[in-house]
Amino acid sequence: MRTKSSGTLALYLSLLAAMGLSIAPWPNTIAYMMPNWVLLSLMYWCIALPHKVSVGTCWSVGLLVDTLSDSLLGQNALIYSIAALFAHKLYLRMRNYRVWQQAIFILFFLSFMQLLSLWISQLANANGSGYAHWYQPISSAVVWPIMFLLLRLVRRRFNVQ
Amino acid sequence: MLLLLANQTQQLKPLKDGLSFLVHPILVSINFPAKIQHWFSENTTDRAELLKQNKQLKSEALLLKVKLQKFAALEQENTRLHSLLESSFKLGEQFIAASLIKVNQNPNTQHIVIDKGSRFNLYKGQAALNSDGIIGQIITVHPLTSSIMLITDPNHAIPVEINRTGLRTIASGNGTQNTLSLPYLPHNADIKLGDLLITSGLGGVFPQGYPVATLSKLQPMPGEAFIHAEAQTVAKTESTRNILLVWSKQHPVPLLPIKKAPVATPPTPSNAD
Numbered sequence: 286m287r288t289k290s291s292g293t294l295a296l297y298l299s300l301l302a303a304m305g306l307s308i309a310p311w312p313n314t315i316a317y318m319m320p321n322w323v324l325l326s327l328m329y330w331c332i333a334l335p336h337k338v339s340v341g342t343c344w345s346v347g348l349l350v351d352t353l354s355d356s357l358l359g360q361n362a363l364i365y366s367i368a369a370l371f372a373h374k375l376y377l378r379m380r381n382y383r384v385w386q387q388a389i390f391i392l393f394f395l396s397f398m399q400l401l402s403l404w405i406s407q408l409a410n411a412n413g414s415g416y417a418h419w420y421q422p423i424s425s426a427v428v429w430p431i432m433f434l435l436l437r438l439v440r441r442r443f444n445v446q
Numbered sequence: 447m448l449l450l451l452a453n454q455t456q457q458l459k460p461l462k463d464g465l466s467f468l469v470h471p472i473l474v475s476i477n478f479p480a481k482i483q484h485w486f487s488e489n490t491t492d493r494a495e496l497l498k499q500n501k502q503l504k505s506e507a508l509l510l511k512v513k514l515q516k517f518a519a520l521e522q523e524n525t526r527l528h529s530l531l532e533s534s535f536k537l538g539e540q541f542i543a544a545s546l547i548k549v550n551q552n553p554n555t556q557h558i559v560i561d562k563g564s565r566f567n568l569y570k571g572q573a574a575l576n577s578d579g580i581i582g583q584i585i586t587v588h589p590l591t592s593s594i595m596l597i598t599d600p601n602h603a604i605p606v607e608i609n610r611t612g613l614r615t616i617a618s619g620n621g622t623q624n625t626l627s628l629p630y631l632p633h634n635a636d637i638k639l640g641d642l643l644i645t646s647g648l649g650g651v652f653p654q655g656y657p658v659a660t661l662s663k664l665q666p667m668p669g670e671a672f673i674h675a676e677a678q679t680v681a682k683t684e685s686t687r688n689i690l691l692v693w694s695k696q697h698p699v700p701l702l703p704i705k706k707a708p709v710a711t712p713p714t715p716s717n718a719d
Contacts, residue, residue, distance in 0.1 A: 305476050308473070310550045312550075352462060353469045353472060
C-alpha cells in the first residue's frame with residue numbers, strides 16, 4: 286500500500302509532464318496537431334477525483350501554463366477554471382459514459398474552450414486565424430481514450446485518492 | 447477585460463517573474479534532450495574533423511582580422527567626415543551571447559526562448575541577431591529567460607532601407623519561415639531582385655546597418671498602389687543556436703558583474719560596477 290503523499294506526487298507529476306509536453310519543440314505543423322495535454326489531464330483528474338482537484342488547482346495550473354506559453358496571464362487560467370467547473374458539475378454523469386462517449390463530449394467541450402481562447406487572443410493581438418486552430422480539439426478527442434487509460438493506470442498504481 | 451488591462455500595465459510583473467521561476471525547471475527539462483544531443487555530437491566528433499574545423503575557423507578568423515584592420519581606418523575616416531559635417535554619429539555596440547532553449551511555446555506565434563533574462567540586464571525591445579543578421583526582438587523578459595519575437599512573425603514589422611539606394615521602407619513578417627513581405631513599396635521604386643535590406647535605425651529598436659533580408663520576389667500588381675515584394679531573411683532562424691543581443695541605447699547599460707557571464711565584447715569595462 287502506498288502512502289497518500291506519493292499518490293498526490295504522482296498527480297502533480299502527471300500535470301507537470303503534461304505541461305512539458307505542451308511546450309515540446311515540435312515543428313509548427315505538428316504542434317498544431319498536438320492535443321491540449323494539460324487540459325485533458327486536468328479534466329481526467331477533475332472527473333476522477335473532484336475532491337482533490339478543485340477549480341483553484343486548475344486555475345493555478347492555468348497560471349503556470351500561461352507563463353510557460355507566454356500568453357496573456359490568466360488566459361489559460363480562466364479556461365481551465367471553466368473546464369474544471371463543468372467537470373465538477375458533470376463528473377457523476379461523465380463517469381457513467383463510455384470512453385468514446387466521453388471523447389465526443391471532450392471534442393465539443395474543447396472546441397468551445399478553443400473558441401474562448403481564440404476570442405481572448407484576438408482581443409489581445411490580431412493573430413492570423415485559420416482552420417489550424419481546430420485541429421487541437423479533434424486530436425484531443427482522439428487522444429482522450431489513451432489519456433484516460435493511462436491516467437487511470439497511474440491513479441490505480443499510485444493509489445491516488 | 448481584466449486580462450487585457452493586466453497585460454498593458456506593469457503591475458503583474460513580479461507575479462509573472464515569480465511564476466517564471468516556478469516553470470523554469472519544466473523549460474530546462476524540455477530542453478534537456480536537445481542539449482544531450484548537442485553534447486553527444488560535440489563529444490563524438492572524430493579528431494580529423496575537429497582538426498579540419500579548427501583549420502577552417504583559423505582561416506576564417508584570419509580573414510576577419512584582416513578585414514577588421516581596414517575597418518579601424520575606415521571608422522576613423524568616417525568619424526572624421528561626420529565631424530566635418532557636424533552630425534552626431536555612433537559606432538560600436540555592446541553585445542551579449544545567449545543560446546536557444548528549444549521549446550515551442552505556441553504554434554500560432556513565431557517566438558523563441560533564450561536562456562538569458564533580466565538578470566543580464568536584457569530589456570524588452572532589445573534587438574537580437576545571429577552571425578548572419580537580425581533575427582528579432584525581445585518581447586518578454588523574465589529573470590532567467592526571455593522570449594524573442596522573430597522578424598517573420600505576422601505581428602512584427604522592421605524598418606529597413608535598401609543598401610544599394612538608401613530607400614527606406616518597412617518589412618513585415620507574414621508568418622512564413624524566413625520570408626518577409628514589403629507592403630509599402632511604390633511601383634516606381636528603384637529596386638531589383640537580390641537587393642540587400644539593412645536596418646535603417648529608425649524607430650529606435652534596431653541599431654542601424656545590420657543585414658536583414660535580400661529581395662527575392664517582385665510582382666507588380668496592376669491596379670494597386672504598391673508592388674508585391676518579398677524578401678528572404680539573411681539569418682536562417684530555424685538553424686540558429688547562438689544568439690547575440692545588442693544594446694543600442696546611446697549609453698550602453700553596464701553588465702552585471704557576474705563572473706561566468708559569457709560576455710562577447712564588453713567595450714566599457716569601467717562602466718561595470
